[in-house]
Amino acid sequence: MLSxxxxxxxxxxxxILVIGWLILIVSLFYDPITHILTDPNNLASPLRDNHExxxxxxxxxxxxxxxxxxxxxxxxxxxxxxVFIVFVFGHETWRRICPLYFLSQIPRALGLKPRLxxxxxxxxxxxxxYLQFFLLFLGLNSRILFINSTRWVLGLFLIATILSAITVxxxxxxxxxxxYVCPFGAVQTVFTGPRGLLGSSAHQAPAKSITQSMxxxxxxxxxxxxxxxxxxxxxxxxxxxxKAYWNQLQKPxxxxxxxxxxxxxxxxFIYYRLYSGNFDYYFSGVWTYDNSLFALWxxxxxxxxxxxxxxxxxxxxxxxxxxxxxxxxxxxxxxxxYRGYLKHKYPEISSQQVLHRVFTIITFLAFNAFFVYGGxxxxxxxxxxxxxxxxxLIVLVxxxxxxxxxxxxxxxxxxxxxxxxFRRQLQRLPIxxxxxxxxxxxxxxxxxxxxxxxxxxxxxxxxxxxxVYRWMLEEALAxxxxxxxxSLAYLTSIRQRLGLEDEEHxxxxxxxxSERPELIYPQxxxxxxxxxxxxxxxxxxxxxxxxxxxxxxxxxxxx
Numbered sequence: 136m137l138s139x140x141x142x143x144x145x146x147x148x149x150x151i152l153v154i155g156w157l158i159l160i161v162s163l164f165y166d167p168i169t170h171i172l173t174d175p176n177n178l179a180s181p182l183r184d185n186h187e188x189x190x191x192x193x194x195x196x197x198x199x200x201x202x203x204x205x206x207x208x209x210x211x212x213x214x215x216x217x218v219f220i221v222f223v224f225g226h227e228t229w230r231r232i233c234p235l236y237f238l239s240q241i242p243r244a245l246g247l248k249p250r251l252x253x254x255x256x257x258x259x260x261x262x263x264x265y266l267q268f269f270l271l272f273l274g275l276n277s278r279i280l281f282i283n284s285t286r287w288v289l290g291l292f293l294i295a296t297i298l299s300a301i302t303v304x305x306x307x308x309x310x311x312x313x314x315y316v317c318p319f320g321a322v323q324t325v326f327t328g329p330r331g332l333l334g335s336s337a338h339q340a341p342a343k344s345i346t347q348s349m350x351x352x353x354x355x356x357x358x359x360x361x362x363x364x365x366x367x368x369x370x371x372x373x374x375x376x377x378k379a380y381w382n383q384l385q386k387p388x389x390x391x392x393x394x395x396x397x398x399x400x401x402x403x404f405i406y407y408r409l410y411s412g413n414f415d416y417y418f419s420g421v422w423t424y425d426n427s428l429f430a431l432w433x434x435x436x437x438x439x440x441x442x443x444x445x446x447x448x449x450x451x452x453x454x455x456x457x458x459x460x461x462x463x464x465x466x467x468x469x470x471x472x473y474r475g476y477l478k479h480k481y482p483e484i485s486s487q488q489v490l491h492r493v494f495t496i497i498t499f500l501a502f503n504a505f506f507v508y509g510g511x512x513x514x515x516x517x518x519x520x521x522x523x524x525x526x527x528l529i530v531l532v533x534x535x536x537x538x539x540x541x542x543x544x545x546x547x548x549x550x551x552x553x554x555x556x557f558r559r560q561l562q563r564l565p566i567x568x569x570x571x572x573x574x575x576x577x578x579x580x581x582x583x584x585x586x587x588x589x590x591x592x593x594x595x596x597x598x599x600x601x602x603v604y605r606w607m608l609e610e611a612l613a614x615x616x617x618x619x620x621x622s623l624a625y626l627t628s629i630r631q632r633l634g635l636e637d638e639e640h641x642x643x644x645x646x647x648x649s650e651r652p653e654l655i656y657p658q659x660x661x662x663x664x665x666x667x668x669x670x671x672x673x674x675x676x677x678x679x680x681x682x683x684x685x686x687x688x689x690x691x692x693x694x
Contacts (some may be wrong), residue, residue, distance in 0.1 A: 206289055
């Protein structure tokens with residue numbers, strides 16, 4: 136949604152958020168003011184607690200008291216707001232305002248070049264979903280055991296996170312922290328799905344666009360924005376989130392992340408009930424200042440009015456781990472049942488599409504489950520009317536998101552990504568196609584309408600069909616959307632619509648090879664470019680890549 140906002144404006148927004156975040160961190164170590172707002176005797180404050188005593192494990196009372204609100208603001212307001220922004224406005228909005236991303240780019244701002252090439256760390260590239268999930272699991276355990284209620288520990292945790300992000304970017308550059316390490320990056324993957332509710336569609340942007348949250352900077356000489364991407368990941372979620380979604384849908388760890396996150400979220404919130412013996416403990420928010428949580432060796436469970444002699448330091452990972460395992464295998468079983476049902480009723484449906492629909496259901500459930508608990512201590516302080524409106528808003532936006540993404544498919548995405556190219560080739564035909572469109576122009580036709588139009592093209596001359604197909608193939612090869620080896624599969628849908636056979640594809644490819652060999656053998660052309668002058672190379676590097684195939688072009692520029 137914010138992809139079109141200028142980088143200079145977003146830079147100012149990030150500065151404001153970073154300053155606010157740093158003030159919050161400082162307040163976790165020294166805050167002589169905000170306890171006034173939570174003083175039970177301050178009847179004018181909307182932030183004071185409205186309870187006398189919250190029982191924990193049947194015999195300990197957490198009384199009302201005045202306390203600084205730093206931990207409460209971070210866990211009860213900032214974190215739920217971040218999840219809501221990602222789900223509704225898309226990851227592109229969060230990535231452009233994220234203060235941690237902004238601070239992680241300090242090495243680039245200082246002109247420091249990456250020390251290592253991320254492509255050499257194939258373990259990280261292959262297993263980053265597992266790593267991010269493990270760090271998320273570790274972080275939630277630490278929250279319950281150490282961080283939630285102890286201000287200085289939360290402060291140290293946030294500082295350590297900032298330093299970790301800076302270090303990763305110092306080593307690998309780009310957004311390597313966001314893509315491969317950041318635990319919240321895993322949360323974004325789960326909640327974004329193929330596209331956020333109000334996110335933009337990068338694959339339908341005009342050629343040479345700077346899309347979504349692509350790394351960008353402002354050229355001081357011209358004042359124009361230009362791409363600052365170094366190709367730290369392909370496909371890149373910041374350039375085209377839906378392309379990344381379909382490419383990574385069946386990647387190792389992706390399913391575990393999707394199913395495991397739901398179990399992790401449920402286990403995290405359930406543990407407060409298993410620990411205290413009631414739901415009041417969590418919903419009151421006293422856990423944000425109940426320092427007794429630091430008692431790691433006291434009983435970690437209180438069930439049926441009985442303490443269970445499992446220390447809290449073991450009870451927390453046990454609860455979260457079991458919740459993850461149960462949820463993963465339950466979702467996996469439901470996936471198999473649903474897959475069997477769809478294969479029986481709709482034999483043509485692909486395994487990828489089945490998995491997408493299951494993921495979509497899980498995301499819908501995870502979002503609603505999160506807001507049953509996430510931020511709830513603050514929401515319960517609102518008037519009942521506002522609480523009901525908020526609950527209705529959560530159900531409404533999640534339902535719209537579900538309906539919008541339910542029938543989404545990789546085939547539909549690819550069809551839409553070819554729309555601009557196909558429309559341009561139709562406009563080049565020596566035929567006035569618009570005379571058959573009842574006053575509508577080709578620019579106004581949607582992807583499905585254009586492909587329906589393609590079905591009538593076989594009625595034109597064979598030369599016209601070959602003309603359209605060749606131009607689309609040449610454009611795809613030139614922009615590095617595909618290679619000569621993969622082009623047959625890449626253009627399958629448009630070839631079928633044009634009524635062309637696979638053999639004709641190879642004939643056209645052979646003709647291109649004779650006339651434009653640099654498209655078929657790009658390595659040779661790259662060697663030729665090495666003899667270009669330095670000004671020519673710099674000019675090409677400053678050109679923003681085409682939105683649909685940007686990652687490939689950027690990797691080529693790196694070499």
